[in-house]
Amino acid sequence: xxxxxxxxxxxxxxxxxxxxxxxxxxxxxxxxxxxxxxxxxxxxxxxxxxxxxxxxxxxxxxxxxxxxxxxxxxxxxxxxxxxxxxxxxxxxxxxxxxxxxxxxxxxxxxxxxxxxxxxxxxxxxxxxxxxxxxxxxxxxxxxxxxxxxxxxxxxxxxxxxxxxxxxxxxxxxxxxxxxxxxxxxxxxxxxxxxxxxxxxxxxxxxxxxxxxxxxxxxxxxxxxxxxxxxxxxxxxxxxxxxxxxxxxxxxxxxxxxxxxxxxxxxxxxxxxxxxxxxxxxxxxxxxxxxxxxxxxx
Amino acid sequence: xxxxxxxxxxxxxxxxxxxxxxxxxxxxxxxxxxxxxxxxxxxxxxxxxxxxxxxxxxxxxxxxxxxxxxxxxxxxxxxxxxxxxxxxxxxxxxxxxxxxxxxxxxxxxxxxxxxxxxxxxxxxxxxxxxxxxxxxxxxxxxxxxxxxxxxxxxxxxxxxxxxxxxxxxxxxxxxxxxxxxxxxxxxxxxxxxxxxxxxxxxxxxxxxxxxxxxxxxxxxxxxxxxxxxxxxxxxxxxxxxxxxxxxxxxxxxxxxxxxxxxxxxxxxxxxxxxxxxxxxxxxxxxxxxxxxxxxxxxxxxxxxxxxxxxxxxxxxxxxxxxxxxxxx
Numbered sequence: 001x002x003x004x005x006x007x008x009x010x011x012x013x014x015x016x017x018x019x020x021x022x023x024x025x026x027x028x029x030x031x032x033x034x035x036x037x038x039x040x041x042x043x044x045x046x047x048x049x050x051x052x053x054x055x056x057x058x059x060x061x062x063x064x065x066x067x068x069x070x071x072x073x074x075x076x077x078x079x080x081x082x083x084x085x086x087x088x089x090x091x092x093x094x095x096x097x098x099x100x101x102x103x104x105x106x107x108x109x110x111x112x113x114x115x116x117x118x119x120x121x122x123x124x125x126x127x128x129x130x131x132x133x134x135x136x137x138x139x140x141x142x143x144x145x146x147x148x149x150x151x152x153x154x155x156x157x158x159x160x161x162x163x164x165x166x167x168x169x170x171x172x173x174x175x176x177x178x179x180x181x182x183x184x185x186x187x188x189x190x191x192x193x194x195x196x197x198x199x200x201x202x203x204x205x206x207x208x209x210x211x212x213x214x215x216x217x218x219x220x221x222x223x224x225x226x227x228x229x230x231x232x233x234x235x236x237x238x239x240x241x242x243x244x245x246x247x248x249x250x251x252x253x254x255x256x257x258x259x260x261x262x263x264x265x266x267x268x269x270x271x272x273x274x275x276x277x278x279x280x281x282x283x284x285x286x287x288x289x290x291x292x293x294x295x296x297x
Numbered sequence: 298x299x300x301x302x303x304x305x306x307x308x309x310x311x312x313x314x315x316x317x318x319x320x321x322x323x324x325x326x327x328x329x330x331x332x333x334x335x336x337x338x339x340x341x342x343x344x345x346x347x348x349x350x351x352x353x354x355x356x357x358x359x360x361x362x363x364x365x366x367x368x369x370x371x372x373x374x375x376x377x378x379x380x381x382x383x384x385x386x387x388x389x390x391x392x393x394x395x396x397x398x399x400x401x402x403x404x405x406x407x408x409x410x411x412x413x414x415x416x417x418x419x420x421x422x423x424x425x426x427x428x429x430x431x432x433x434x435x436x437x438x439x440x441x442x443x444x445x446x447x448x449x450x451x452x453x454x455x456x457x458x459x460x461x462x463x464x465x466x467x468x469x470x471x472x473x474x475x476x477x478x479x480x481x482x483x484x485x486x487x488x489x490x491x492x493x494x495x496x497x498x499x500x501x502x503x504x505x506x507x508x509x510x511x512x513x514x515x516x517x518x519x520x521x522x523x524x525x526x527x528x529x530x531x532x533x534x535x536x537x538x539x540x541x542x543x544x545x546x547x548x549x550x551x552x553x554x555x556x557x558x559x560x561x562x563x564x565x566x567x568x569x570x571x572x573x574x575x576x577x578x579x580x581x582x583x584x585x586x587x588x589x590x591x592x593x594x595x596x597x598x599x600x601x602x603x604x605x606x607x608x609x610x611x612x613x614x615x616x617x618x619x620x621x622x623x624x625x
Contacts, residue, residue: 187409188419191472194367195423196396209413 027290034286040279048094057085059092060243068262078264080254086264089245090272096246097276099157100239101227104164108226109219111165112172113208119173120180121203130173138170146229150238160239164229168222175218179211213291220287224280231273247273307381308342309479309512310366310399315339315375317358317365321585334584335361337536338375340611343480346506348513350527350544352520352559356581358536359516363482366514367399368392380479397427400473404485406465410457416468417443417453423475442471446501463494470501474509482514487522499526520563524548529617532556535584535592538611542618552620554597591623599624 028035047054057075063083071078077086119130137145149163183189184207192202233239234248242249247269254265317336320329336358343349353359364370366377368384377385384395400423403409410419420439424430430438440450446467457465466486473481483502487495503526505511517523523530530547532540532555540553551557558577579596582588588595594604603623611621 187403187405188411190364190369191401191403191409191469192422192426193369194396194399194401195426195476196393197422197426201426206411206414210411212413 027286031286031289033282034290037279037282037284037286040275041283044094044098044276044279047091048098051091051095055085055088055091057088059084059088059245068258068265070262071264077268078262080250080262080265081258086250086268089250090247090268093245093247093250093269093272094276096157096240096244097227097230097273100160100164100230101223101280103161104168104226104230105219105222107161107165108168108222109172109215112169113176113211113215115169116173116176117180117203117208117211120177121184121199121207127177131177134170134173137167138174140167142167142225143229143232146233147236147238150233155238155241157240157244160230160233163233164226168226171222172215172218175214176211179214180207183207183210217284217288217291220280220284224277224284227280228273228277308344308378309347309380310514311342311376311378312362312366313340313376313378315362315365315377316373317361317370318373331585334536334587336365336372337587339533339536339538341531341538341541343512343514345479345512346510347529348506348515348527350523350530351514351516351533352518352523352530353533354518354581356535356584357533358584359518359533360484362533363401363484363514363516367401367482369401393427397476398478399480399482400476400478402466402469402473402481402483402486405489406462406469407457409469410465412457415454415456416460419457419468420453420471420475423472427476429476438475439471442474445474445505446471447497461494462490463497466490466494466498467501470498470505474505477509478511480512480514482516484516485518486515488517488519495522502526520559532559535581535587537592537621539593539621540619541611542620546615546618550615550618552614552618552625553593553622554599554624555593591621 028038061084063079066075066079066083067081069075069079069083071086075085075087077090079085080089115130115134119127119134140148145167146163149166150160153159153163180203189202189206192206197205230239230246231248231251234246235252237249237252239248240246250269251266251273254262254269258265315336316338319333319335321331321333322328323330339358339362341349351359351362361370365372368377368387372385375385376383379395379398382395384392387395410416414422417436417439420442421430421435424435424438436453439453443450443453448464448467448471452460457468460468470486486502487498490498499522502513506513513526515523515526524544527544529541529543531538532547532553534555540547540551540556542552547556548560551560555577562577577596582592582595588605590606591597591600591604591609594600597604601624607623609621609623611619614620614625
């Protein structure tokens with residue numbers, strides 16, 4: 001034993017020197033667009049969290065005396081027809097957008113992971129049934145399905161989250177299933193079986209953690225789609241109801257009547273939606289490149 | 298020199314007429330359209346502290362034998378006895394205590410370790426699953442196992458990607474040892490390693506056998522490796538054992554034409570040695586439609602009419618040697 005013993009000195013010294021911060025700095029330099037996306041997202045998160053401190057007006061308080069004011073000193077982004085401060089409404093609207101975006105993405109991911117894991121790991125007729133349901137869901141475009149769901153559930157914050165989450169399920173379920181199919185044949189899963197581990201424990205402890213990287217990638221990509229879908233639903237009057245300020249509804253209230261006389265009513269909420277979706281997409285693309293090179297186009 | 302096996306009383310593992318046929322399913326209704334005869338009637342036994350080498354080409358079914366013995370694959374027919382207990386039909390929960398007595402070492406040192414778990418957790422997992430240790434005790438036991446296989450216990454918190462292939466294989470061995478098994482199925486444990494590392498791992502396995510009285514079912518396609526570690530050797534061809542003998546007999550007096558050809562194919566590290574060119578050509582025929590009679594007749598230089606028709610049975614052919622051939 002003694003003579004043949006190599007002194008194992010793995011590359012761990014190098015790896016342990018890589019703190020989280022240096023890793024983030026490295027990737028930030030390598031992916032400047034991703035960094036821009038992250039900054040945009042952080043600005044919106046900041047706005048949503050500290051909305052009370054960075055706005056001077058109540059986003060729902062009306063005042064006929066100051067209706068349709070153009071952007072100026074007191075109201076940097078102007079006011080709408082009911083005299084509400086556009087800037088305050090956009091900042092508070094970030095809360096709605098993020099709540100719906102994160103909520104529906106989280107809900108869709110959790111359900112998608114459960115279905116994908118069950119489908120891929122158990123297989124057989126369970127896989128067959130789940131995959132046909134997923135096929136049906138995936139056959140319809142995200143917005144159309146969300147529209148139908150929202151219309152049948154009725155406009156409410158919780159319902160909007162559910163309406164957007166359901167159409168997101170198939171994408172997550174598909175990716176998790178295909179990853180699970182590959183993982184369950186891996187020798188480390190066989191080793192766990194040889195030890196006598198239960199199948200459920202193997203699925204949760206060995207298969208699930210190995211699907212997390214692609215899951216984070218999909219979830220980030222879906223966040224942008226979810227924010228956009230919420231705006232679309234609210235624009236059509238099927239999303240988040242009054243009195244919550246929603247970017248989508250700010251557009252629909254103003255577009256037809258005031259776009260000529262008060263373009264700021266349309267421009268600023270539209271800019272907020274575009275920026276938020278743009279930011280998540282940039283960040284999501286960078287994250288995909290960093291976490292899962294296999295998913296690159 | 299390795300001691301001769303002490304096969305006294307009940308063997309650690311006894312396999313009788315083991316068969317594994319994989320159905321080939323086609324079409325919408327998943328009708329069984331045919332069968333792959335991966336393992337087709339294999340019998341052998343392994344005593345305490347003994348190593349049985351299982352050799353064969355790719356597709357001979359040797360890996361399937363290893364997996365079936367561990368009940369990772371359900372056998373189609375036959376009987377598997379672990380230390381005298383028939384475990385062939387035990388259900389999951391009844392099988393659990395017996396899993397402690399038999400473990401596996403894999404060929405690929407990379408995919409056999411979960412990349413998301415620290416190597417300490419990987420080695421501790423069998424202890425946790427069987428509730429053999431808890432809290433601080435787990436770390437102590439894992440540290441002992443690390444030392445036993447030649448790794449520093451300080452490396453417990455590292456992840457698999459931070460180790461080399463040889464080190465990873467040691468981690469795999471430590472995991473297999475955690476439950477103090479009697480039998481370890483080693484499926485090509487060194488064929489993915491550099492030659493210099495192969496010797497280290499083989500010596501480690503040998504030392505562990507001496508110390509803990511382990512029995513090995515050592516699966517390999519490399520005769521030189523098998524010669525180094527085995528006491529007895531079974532040669533497989535297309536799902537059947539064609540020759541079964543103790544190591545010295547097999548290497549000095551091979552009886553089956555297939556074994557003969559395999560031995561001729563072993564490279565000799567001396568350029569001046571002139572050798573007869575091996576006659577063994579072509580690939581192993583498909584196990585879906587194995588040749589009639591003796592499976593080897595399509596590639597056998599001595600084949601006669603009888604070989605095409607009649608299946609040769611494994612029979613005694615001298616002391617400690619069995620062969621399945623009409624001509625020897």
